[in-house]
Amino acid sequence: MQHLPSTPPIIKPATLLFLVGLLTLVCASFYSLDIQWSLLFTADAVRSSVEFLRGFTPPALTWPFLLKVAQGMLETLSMSALGTGIAFTCGIMLAMPASGRFGAAARWVMRLALNILRSVPELVWALILLIAAGLGPFAGTLALAVHTTGVLGRLFADALENMPPAPETTLRINGVQPMTAFFYAALPQILPQLMSYTLYRWENNIRAAAILGIVGAGGLGQMLKYHLSLFQMQQAASVIIAMLILITLVDGASFWLRRRLTSH
């Protein structure tokens, strides 16, 4: 005679606790921010918003201005590409110790360093680096490189740790030098993954590069900030459209490259 298992509760106590906590967090957030929602939707506010938005049309399309926008696009593109490239190189170098190849202590220290690099966003790095590198795209490039090094370094280290170790160990046991074993057995296994991470970060970085200029680090963001603060809305509209075009182009290029590089 078998007893039926007791019916599971509709909702587990832990889940209930979590939901209550979540609800409290949401309510506390709205309550403490104390936003005057009713003021946002008065006829007056709506009218002024519509007027503000109408100022954006038509986008400025004179040739000299378009040329300047194109230059800003090139600057933004270079910042993102160079930042990602530098981060790729530094990321691989830092991933070696961070994946525990030089002992547990080195791994721990390097992981901590990478986490710190990673958790400070590009924009904050840009602000700090402005002091060393001066206003302009160079500070932005460095900021992207520093933050992305943290992100890629950690992803690369994880990739190195998670790959099947047998091929490399086999070579090492048979007396092959560590460098050689790495290049013959480890790198070919993870290279497609590394490339795909890097291209994904490039997509992120083009978005970041587009806005870094808001703190003075060059590119389209700087133009946007400039024109918005002069209330030249039509120029600002063109810059925003240029950002969207650039982001779409880079997304497309990265998608294409990723398919080329990772499908062997």
Add this chain to the structure above:
Amino acid sequence: MSLVVNTAISNHPDPAWRGRITASLIALIVLWPLLIASEFKPWILLDAQSLGATWHFLASFFPPAHSKAFLLLILQATWQTIAIATAGLTLALLSAIPLTLLATESLSVSRLESGRMRLASTVVRQGARWLLVLLRSVPELVWALLLVRILGLGPAAGVLAIALTYSGMLGKVYAEILESSEAHATQSLLKNGSGRLAALLYGALPASASELVSYTTFRWECAIRGSVVMGFVGAGGLGQRMDESMKMLAGDEVSTLLIIFVLLVACADWVSTFLRKRLG
């Protein structure tokens, strides 16, 4: 045989080194215009004046500011950052869910019957998708910059900027998750005359609930990072404090803010990993 392999190996540790060197050189030549366009001049970092300024600023990082009044201010700003992220994500959910339902193709009734959607549904569905694309393509900081001009300085702009960008992201990814889940249950329900909402709640949702929640948690973590950054354009929270401290070149305050910030991101990361592990 093994002798041949051994000599080949001893020549150079990397079997593909020629290819790698060539690729790097070609990349450098192609990237040259980019180096010029981004004014890449590493030597200015070693310029005496810049080194002096950097050293001076970094030296003021220690000790970090720890007066009671300042810490209290920071605590308030930290909570505001979390609150902006949470409120923004809640609003994003409110608009992302209806948009997801509109954009999800596997919930189409007309497609089931004829293999093709009716014109009206196609138009609505594509419209919803384009709206999602537009919402998430404009960076959140640009939304914030515009909203600060409309709503004035303060957290309202940050909340709405997160709501706009993240509704685009959530809507797109939710639709993808729902479409990639096992379609069989949903389709049988729809074929047997159930409504779309019932088909969603009984068919697609139970299959992909944990994935949806896990993605939302991940986005919450991103929203916290985003809400810090949006402070720089005047949308409140830690970012605004950091902007003020940077402008005054108060290194000790900046270092406290950086520490708090790294801890906050680490905590959000930890909470989100914990929740995802529970679900997965």
